[in-house]
Amino acid sequence: MAPRKLAAGNWKMNGTLAALAEIDQILTEYPAPGCEVLICPPATLVQPMAARAEGRLAVGGQDCHAKMSGAHTGDIAATQLKDAGASHVIVGHSERRTDHAETDAQVSAKSVAAHEAGLVAVICVGETEAQRDGGETLDIISAQLAGSVPDCATASNTVIAYEPVWAIGTGRTPTSEQIAEVHALIRDRLVARFDDGADIALLYGGSVKPGNAAEIFAIAHVDGALVGGASLKAADFGPIIAALSAA
Numbered sequence: 001m002a003p004r005k006l007a008a009g010n011w012k013m014n015g016t017l018a019a020l021a022e023i024d025q026i027l028t029e030y031p032a033p034g035c036e037v038l039i040c041p042p043a044t045l046v047q048p049m050a051a052r053a054e055g056r057l058a059v060g061g062q063d064c065h066a067k068m069s070g071a072h073t074g075d076i077a078a079t080q081l082k083d084a085g086a087s088h089v090i091v092g093h094s095e096r097r098t099d100h101a102e103t104d105a106q107v108s109a110k111s112v113a114a115h116e117a118g119l120v121a122v123i124c125v126g127e128t129e130a131q132r133d134g135g136e137t138l139d140i141i142s143a144q145l146a147g148s149v150p151d152c153a154t155a156s157n158t159v160i161a162y163e164p165v166w167a168i169g170t171g172r173t174p175t176s177e178q179i180a181e182v183h184a185l186i187r188d189r190l191v192a193r194f195d196d197g198a199d200i201a202l203l204y205g206g207s208v209k210p211g212n213a214a215e216i217f218a219i220a221h222v223d224g225a226l227v228g229g230a231s232l233k234a235a236d237f238g239p240i241i242a243a244l245s246a247a
């Protein structure tokens, strides 16, 4: 199984019901894209978006708890996301790691919960600017992969997203060579650890826009993107879907 091409949008804490008009536009303009399309809206929109999409695009959560139920105010279980119509869930996004002090071990436990619920876990890794400047990038990514990706990961239930923290929402992107170096490392680590590691989809994330998408999708071992700001508007996300479809 070759790696899937996946254009994933992370709406973060943006959007109300009115924003569902954006997916109407995407579905109208790209009724049969040459890649899988996933949108991860706020939890309040998972069910209405899934109902609106009717399977024509995938819908995901942005986080899940490691447990399936219990006294965890404000959290959401992987089974609840699945019940609402999600097929994927992002885990270990750098904003969760920073804002909620999530550790690699917690991200791994959340990934296991996602798998047990029948969700694809989109596991995020990425270095800070200080870590890159300090020459630690490859060690940091290796450690995050080892700690965050559980043993039950397969090409069917796991996607890895490389998101340099310093590139998120900044308009700055790594060079193609920098992205290629990290994606090659991730591929090597996955192949060494998992029987189907060559087939696990690898996404790049961090200031992906219509103007740089084609260049990024031409890089070896880049199977798609995890897009933040540019996924909020169909006018921006659509051309990114088109660029991946053509890659």
Ligand SMILES: O=C[C@H](O)COP(=O)(O)O
Binding pocket: 010, 093, 163, 167, 168, 169, 170, 171, 205, 206, 207, 208, 226, 227, 228, 229, 230
């Ligand atoms: O999950 C998405 C990433 O954090 C990228 O966000 P961005 O495209 O706004 O830089």
